[in-house]
Amino acid sequence: MAASLPKTSLVAFDSLVFRDNVRTEATTQIPQMVASLRRNGFKANHPLVLSTQADGTMLVLCGNRRGLAITWLSQNDDAAFRVVLPNGKIPAIVHENLTVEEEALLRIDHGKDEDRVPLDSWGEFLAIRQLVRAGFDSQEKIAEKLGKFHETGKNAGKPNRSYVQPRVNLAHLPQFVQDEMERYCLDPSSSLVRWSDIAKLFKTYNEEFTQFPNGDGPAFVELWTSILTPPAESAEPQSTAKALSPADAMKRAQVVSSPIVRDILLSSTGQSAVKLTELDARVVAAVMDSQTLANMRAYLGDDEFATFVAEANAYVAAQAAEPDAEPDAEPVAEPVAEPVASV
Secondary structure: OOOOOOEEEEEEHHHEEOOOOOOOHHHHOHHHHHHHHHHHOOOOOOOEEEEEOOOOOEEEEEOHHHHHHHHHHHHHOHHHHHHHOOOOEEEEEEEOOOOHHHHHHHHOOOOOOOOOOOOOHHHHHHHHHHHHHOOOOOHHHHHHHHOOEOOOOOOOOOEOHHHHHHHHHHHHOOHHHHHHHHHHHHOHHHOOOOHHHHHHHHHHHHHHOOOOOOOOOHHHHHHHHHHOOOOOOOOOOOOOOOOOOHHHHHHHHOOOOOHHHHHHHHHHOOOOOOOHHHHHHHHHHHHHHHHHHHHHHHHHOHHHHHHHHHHHHHHHHHHHHOOOOOOOOOOOOOOOOOOOOOO
8 A cells, every 4th residue: 555645743742652763862961951951942843743543643753852851750740741742642644554664764764965964974874764663775975874974085975885885785694793883882992893894794694595594604703803802912022112221311301390200310321410219209209199199188187278278389489588687686684683672
C-alpha cells in the first residue's frame, strides 16, 4: 500500500513510542531541552514527525529530544508538563503506512543545516547503519543526507564518501566488532580498534562470509585478535633524548623563570661557579618552605591563609618603602636628687 500524504494534527502524547533513536546520551541533552521547554514551551510551528504503527501507537521519527524531554516532565514535574501541553496533546505531522525504509529516511535527517545539536561520531554511525539496513547503500547519498562534505581541497563541497565508507562497512560486520567500535567512539582510551582497521576487517570478513557468517573464520579471528593485542614493549627502550650541550643550556637558562633552574642548567654544563651541592640544598629548602606553607594553609583554612599572606606581603612592602634611618639613641636617665639630711 502506498504511503499516504502527511497531515498535521494534535496527537495524544501518551500514544507516542520512542525507539531507534540515533542520538547518544551526550547529544540527546535532555536536561538542556527540559530547561528550554520550561522557558519557551513547545513551538507549535515545529511539530514532531510521527509514523503510525500497526498497534495504534505513533513512532517518533523526528523530535526525539523534545519528546523525551516532555516525557521527563510528565514523570517528574506534572505542573510544567501541563503548561507545555495543556490538553495532553502535541502537534505532529503524521505519516501513515510508511515502510521501514521510508521511516529510516525521515528519521535520519541530521545535516549541518538543521537547527539541532549535531550527532557525535557514534550517533552518525547509528544513523548510517539504519540507512544501510534499509537498503540505502550509496555512500554519496548517505553523505548528503548527513551533511558530510569535503571542506577543503579539490573536492571541497562534494559528498565525503571516504568518511562514510568505513561506517557502511562496519554496518555489515558482526555485532561484536560494532560493540568494540562503540567503546572506542565513546572513550578512545578504552579500545585498541580504530576506523583505519575497518577496511581490512571488512575485506577478510567478506572472503570467509559464506562459510563463517558469524565472523568466526580463522583469518578473521587472527586479524581481530591482532588488532586487540597491545603492542609488546621493548625490553630496552631506546632513548631519543639529545645530550644537553653548553650552548643549549645557555639558551634554556635565558628563558626559564626559576633562578634555581637557570643556575642548575649552567652549573651542570660547567658554565657557573655555583656548585650543584649548593643548588641541591636550595631546592631542598624551597621544598621544605613549600610544605610549611601547605601546612599553614591546612591549619588556617583558605580564607584566613589568604589574609595572612596578604598582610605579610603588605608588611614586607612597607618595610622596603621606608628610608634607612639611624637607630634611636638610648635614652639618658635624668639624675636623681640626693635626699637632704634634716638638721
